[in-house]
Amino acid sequence: MFNSMEDRVYHMFMYHETIHGLWTALTQMYAHARNESRIFELYREISHASQTTLGLSVADFFGYLQTRWEELAQYEPLSDFPSDGAVESKRLDRRHTYQFLMVLKSDFETLRTQILNTSPLPSLYEAFAICGWAFAASSGTHLYCQHCRKPGHLIDRCFILHPELKQQFSRSRGGGRSGGRGRGTPRIGAIAESHLGLAPAFPSSGPTAAIVAETPTALHGPDFEEDFWQGITLYLLVPLPILKPSPPTPIDSLPPIDSPDPCPRAHAPLPASSLELGMSSPLVSDIPPPRYPTRFKQRLGSKSGTKESHSSMLFYLCVLAYRMVIPKIPLPEFERERERMVLSVVQTPEETSSSFISSVFASRYVQDPLPRYRLPENSIPKEAAYQIIHDELQLDGNPRLNLASFVTTWMEPECDKLMMESMNKNYVDMDEYPITTELQNRCVNMIANLFNAPIAETKQAIGVGTVGSSEAIMLAGLAFKKKWQNKRKAEGKPFDKPNIVTGANVQVCWEKFARYFDVELKEVKLSEGYYVMDPKKAVEMVDENTICVAAILGSTLTGEFEDVKLLNDLLAENNKKTGWETPIHVDAASGGFVAPFLYPELEWDFRLPLVKSINVSGHKYGLVYAGVGWVVWRSKEDLPEELIFHINYLGADQPTFTLNFSKGSSQIVAQYYQFLRMGMEGYKKVITNCMASAKLLRKGLENTGRFNIISKEKGIPLVAFAVKDKNRKLPFELAKALRHQGWIVPAYTMPANVEHMTVLRVVVREDLGRQLIEKLVSHIRSAVSELTDQAQSIGPRIAFTVELKSSEDQKSEHKGYLHIPATSIHWKQGESEITIKEVQVMGGKTKGVC
Template identity: 70%
Template sequence: MVLSKTASESDISVHSTFASRYVRTSLPRFKMAENSIPKEAAYQIINDELMLDGNPRLNLASFVTTWMEPECDKLMMDAINKNYVDMDEYPVTTELQNRCVNMIAHLFNAPLGESEAAVGVGTVGSSEAIMLAGLAFKRKWQNKRKAQGLPFDKPNIVTGANVQVCWEKFANYFEVELKEVKLREGYYVMDPVKAVELVDENTICVAAILGSTLNGEFEDVKLLNDLLIEKNKQTGWDTPIHVDAASGGFIAPFIYPELEWDFRLPLVKSINVSGHKYGLVYAGIGWVIWRTKQDLPDELIFHINYLGADQPTFTLNFSKGSSQIIAQYYQLIRLGFEGYQNVMENCRQNAVVLKQGLEKTGRFNIVSKDIGVPLVAFSLNDNSRYNEFEVSDMLRRFGWIVPAYTMPADAQHVTVLRVVIREDFSRTLAERLVFDICKVLHELDALSSKISAKREENGKNGTVVKKTALQTQREITDVWKKFVLARKTQVIC
């Protein structure tokens, strides 16, 4: 006789999550559930919700790498359970970090002897790298002021108003005054002349950006260095420079080798770079390199031995994964100078294609520069009927994530859109983006004309009434709904 048994709800979920009770029940969002659920159901439910995220490849707001070769993906997964801080247990990973530090230091023209090791460390990203570099500058400045018997309680740092928010965090967290050089329309990076004017005896360093987040432009580090040398001679100070090369550090050496911005300039004492941007590694890796050992105060380095051996460490966090460090080493040896050069040249050429496509529309002003990070920042010639934020919002319907934002003081009246060209953004995608932008402009033109026509009709009927902002918004929403509905009825299935 054949015995049969009824499958339990647990058994059903193993075979088909969608045939189980777990897709009928709302799972807790802010408090742990009392009971467990099968692994298949947990995976499927989370995977389904993540489908609502944007496509990383189409996220043109981000500088962060969104594609790597499958071989590197495998190396990262194989090392995902390694804690980098356990240097004694994972000595090879530690060695790979040291190799990366030295390769990057040589790339930045650090003044190293034949067998001299570079001074640097891998970080979670450029934010941590900037915190560490800033702390080194602050401590060196304080030590010198103490030795001279001078006040050391009011350090400041000079930057442009275009700096990334991590600089504001550093100043806030570590009690350093942030002295910003204001921008102006048409000039969206730090003016070296004005920056040097802001320098005083309490300035721990001047921070220059190699690749502004706003428009990708490289700041003139060479001019800043020369002006600061002259001021130091006149005042007797020794104000140094830090270069925030988060975006441009893996670009300039390969396609702008003649550009002097790195350790070739004597006042550049430290440089940070993001491995997870144009270093071509997934998010979670940055690097900070110091010119010499003397530029990193010894008292900031901690020595621990409770993981099996004496281990020097200079980081804000403790534990971190090894995967990104291994991935960075993979990219450095896999691509070599030639490979990185080809990737960056491709990015630059695709940025040119996008820029030329936008210029052909006759609808945009290009505010990015030809020399800099391969991105295209642009604004509408005429934003009286609709603005850059509406263009950005409409592009999301096609899957594109293109940010719109206002410039910092004193250029906050300027609004731009920005497209970052990464390794995985091909010419085909650039041409497609231009096509979709043209479609968006056409639709916004049509929508704007309908709103204007309705206002004229109301005016002719003598019903002109001053509307509140809410009433105006509702009117636009109503017209927009009708416009979208009309388009839907035209679709042939």
């Protein structure tokens, strides 16, 4: 008990040595048999409550009142009243019924009048059930429980809130009747009792009990509804009380049920005008016709009937009439099960085509397939929409096992929560969301200082947040091009043929920039054993039209760092000789959040004078979900003013320099969270752990004896490796085999000049721990062994030349392993010659595959 107390309470009672003494002291201080203040507050809440002011549904509003009535019952038990407890209980139920009906919305005025004119007055739960049915019928929606948030039933029939109903339902569903539907037929007997508010069960004696004992579901469900119309309306010669406010005929005036034949019409055939044609009976008007064939053959009578049993029977019939007068009541979930099963399997040929989508589990809500490439005509429940999309997404790969991507796949729950809270904030609305803008500016300053930008403490760094490094590179490239063009115009020189020098190992976004913005891309070819840009060769390719040289800190192919310092020195010397001012941009998408923490002594950033701009991806080793990137400039002079737009239609002057506009603020907030949460120490720990995992993977692959490690130890946490086997098809087969195990490991050919190499790559992220790495190495080892054994079992291949003679006597030669259509093929090997006929076509050689 002490552990569950607040500190202030604990210090008051900490000296009690026995639980009895502690409990007595607590009771004396906190327990009040008569809490008049709370009783007054409850009465005031009830008197002022209304469905309109609270804005609640019928079920939620009923629950609001019910909780306060129950609390009042604790403070005012029936034992406090001198009158008979049963009488007082009825008075209390009537008072609650009045209070509930009094404060309903005006939409229930007609129904309220009908209930109040009913004799006897329905109980509280009966009144609630009637209102619930009316609401469901008027809205045209499925029944929906406000407690468990599931469709198919209301709160008063919820198995979770009323577990005893589930047992009753199971018994009634499994029992069945002789000649009935059988075990698999859904029943609603036990549920209907609760739904109709019949708190007292059926009588334990008398004719009604006999009927219930013989057929447990006789007074409930669709079977009884049918027999009610086809039988009991012929016995009751008075109008049902819910439809006419006039007092019902006294029970004494009714013909006794145990008479030989109280109504001769009972054995006469029913007129087509009343039932078969769906028309109203003379006794009850505006009631829907029967839904099911007649199955209930019991006679609602007994040889020994009493007035009490007659009253009980009429009471249940009147309650059932409440249900029947509400048109279009949705069937409960379990009643519609068989109908759904039929509808889910009956489809037209068009519905099974690729133009439609369907879902197995969503068929609980939606029977018809939905169009794939156009908007559906009607809306569907939210549960169905979620399930359909969820089912399709199951075919995606597991992000945690996607070792091809640098993108972060895990963040802390607190950051996830912040992201959800800021998703609805438009990042560009700086005037409406000034704090979000401030967080972005803080991030830009933190990154600029991390990259050693020469800015004063009181000045704002020049930079902007983007959706990723691709946009950041576009913006940096535009700045270089515009600045070069301005310089060439001022000198009176041509400015129509800009170029940019990169290595052949650059990411595709550089090719996009060159193509989109009319810039020539000069690529430095790679060489055997040196898979990054050679600074000497890069400087040799620079001319007066070069807007910048792009260096990569963390190659996408091998993870290596290019020597930015050597490039800076060579380029500075070249600029001095030629008079040019060729700058450097560093693409630090992958290595920007690695080098500062693992290799702080490495000079690659703004410490080098020719480095004018740097981009970095926040969604890689910045540890944020995709997509956020950053680009920072050395100074304000490196970002031409004409590229910055100033807008004021959002409420204030806003400078903007992006290729995107509206987007959520969640990624900016997440990046600031990581900077604040991790700090220098946290990032260093994470990156150090990633490098340790990469070394473990590297060692595991080397121990297999089947791979050559291509990546260097100094770089980003990445392991690139090649298969020693000369079969160039093996790496792709290995990647495919690993995919069957759930791993996504890319296999790719290297760029120009080393395209004969095929490499596999594993990116080590924070969520790739030791256990996963050991499992990965085990799967790689077994997969490559199996693939090698399969290749050896095929046998050696022989190079040959095929001479083809067609019917037109045309000749052609094909070298390699080909299958060519021909009427006669001559296979020559040395001095021997073999003729082969009827060769099957299988296609030609594909790139990188023998």
